[in-house]
Amino acid sequence: MGKKIGLAVFYAGIALVIYLYGETILEWFQESDNLVLITVMATVMAFFPVIPYPIVGGVIGAAYGPIVGGLITWIGSTAASILMFLVVRYGYQEWGMRVLARYERIGRLGAMFERNAFVAIAFVRLVPIVPSIIVNMYAALHRVSFATYAIASALGKIPAMLLFAVVGDNLMTEPRNILLAIGIYAIFLAVILRLHRIWQRKQQLKKQI
Incomplete structure (x- = not known):
């Protein structure tokens, strides 16, 4: 218990530092060359x-x-999600269950997990219909292997992280290209949603046979 409280205080301290010095940290990102x-x-x-x-x-x-920029953003996001998965699975399961209980959309995520955890994780990363922290916790609290979670999360995060970097880069160079980048991402999401629906129909047909 003491270790859990100490770790929670440590996390809260880091969050407070980011809150107080967030703008300074963002400025440092723009000036530093230490990748x-x-x-x-x-x-x-x-x-x-x-x-x-x-x-x-x-x-x-x-x-x-x-x-x-996209690579750095992707590595940071993926590493953070994996850390959250490990923290919840091996130290804060009770807290994780309390957090999940607040979200009504978890039922939909649970149904997807029952069919195929890898597809479910990759899909909700590609199409952010559920907050990232909820995906991390849900996977950590259920029977999802570390390898399945890590690979599916890493693959699913690529398009969104690349979009963030592209939009940021275009704001500084060619603002007109932002709409093009967002449009391409929207088309990508539409294709993914269509493929997911086709996959769902095939799964339903298999159950009926």
């Missing part, structure tokens, strides 16, 4: 989303371009 340290900080900012992560990703994209 390893920036990636670590991106992970911290994703784990403690005091500042919305799309803003963080946009700042990084503006500073380092869509490719490098």
Whole structure:
């Protein structure tokens, strides 16, 4: 119990620091050239989303371009989700269950998990219909292997993280391209939703046979 309380106080302290010095941290992202340290900080900012992560990703994209910026943003977000998964699974299961109980949409997520956990995790990452923290907790509290969770999360996060970086980069260079980037992402999501519905129908037909 003492360790859990100490860890919770530590987390709260980091969140407070980000809250107080968030603007300074974002400015540092734009000025620093230490990519390893920036990636670590991106992970911290994703784990403690005091500042919305799309803003963080946009700042990084503006500073380092869509490719490098997108890679840093993706690594940070993926690493943060994996850390949250491990923290909940091995230390805070009771707290995680209390958080999940507040969300009515969990029933829909549970039905998807019952069919295929890998597809469910990748899908909700691609189409953010459920908050990321809820996906992390739900997977940690149910029978989902670490490998399945990590791979599905990493793959599902790629389009959104790349979009954040592209939008941030275009804000600094070609603002007109932002609508094009968002349009491409919207088409991508529409295709994914269509494929998911087709997959659902096939699963229902299998059950009827």
